[in-house]
Amino acid sequence: MAMCTAPVRGHRTASGAANCPACSGGYYGYRNRGSYYSRSYDKSSNYSGNKSSKSRPRWSPANSSVVYTPAEIRSLRPARESIEKRATLPDRRDVFLCHAWDDRKGTAKELHDLLESKGVSVWFSEKDVALGTSLLREIDKGLVKSRVGIVLVTPALLSRLKGEGIADKELSALLARDLLVPIVHETSYEDLREISPLLGSRSGLSTEEDSTETVAIKLAELVSI
Helix, strand or coil: CCCCCHHHHCCCCHHHHHCCCCCCCCECCCCHHHCCCCCECCCCCCCCCCCCCCECCCCCCCCCCCCECHHHHHHHHHHHHHHHHCCCCCCCEEEEEECCHHHCCCHHHHHHHHHHHCCCCEECHHHHCCCCCCHHHHHHHHHHCEEEEEEEECHHHHHHHHCCCHHHHHHHHHHCCCCEEEEECCCCHHHHHHHCHHHHCCCCEECCCCCHHHHHHHHHHHHCC
């Protein structure tokens, strides 16, 4: 009987299995202590070892054009559950957009416009805080009246967090509940963890993985009830 070559050559690829005298028939595998097992090999299979595999969460519509990584689904699930619990509360915005002051006319405005174009109601300081009113008071009201908060993590926000300004107060309120989804843009979660370990412990979405347009679609699906 032909012996499996996985202990020596490994079967990380289809070609590795194909070159094995025991597994070339379509099965491959190796388990510890020299024991062997058989497992169907299918290039289209989505087995648990494939960390880069993508799928759609339960809240994503059947006709959706976007897919999610397993990490994204895990990180968004608590926010989705909170959104569903708060769905019946009246007079609620879908999203509270937390951002650095320096991004208000750039990336934050772009994300706001994309979300609004997809039917998402967004609390955005640039339009929701009137001249002469208390910024902190209006932020408090915006947080209370929003189903979920998203924080746009940019180099400008990281700089602001070091100074413990208004953005830091917004984040403290959002972090107290499962209502926060970080969106990392032009920086990394590693950089975020150096500035704010608590916020950095949350995972969310990143424009390094998806375009801003795709991020907006995923957020729109997240808040759609």
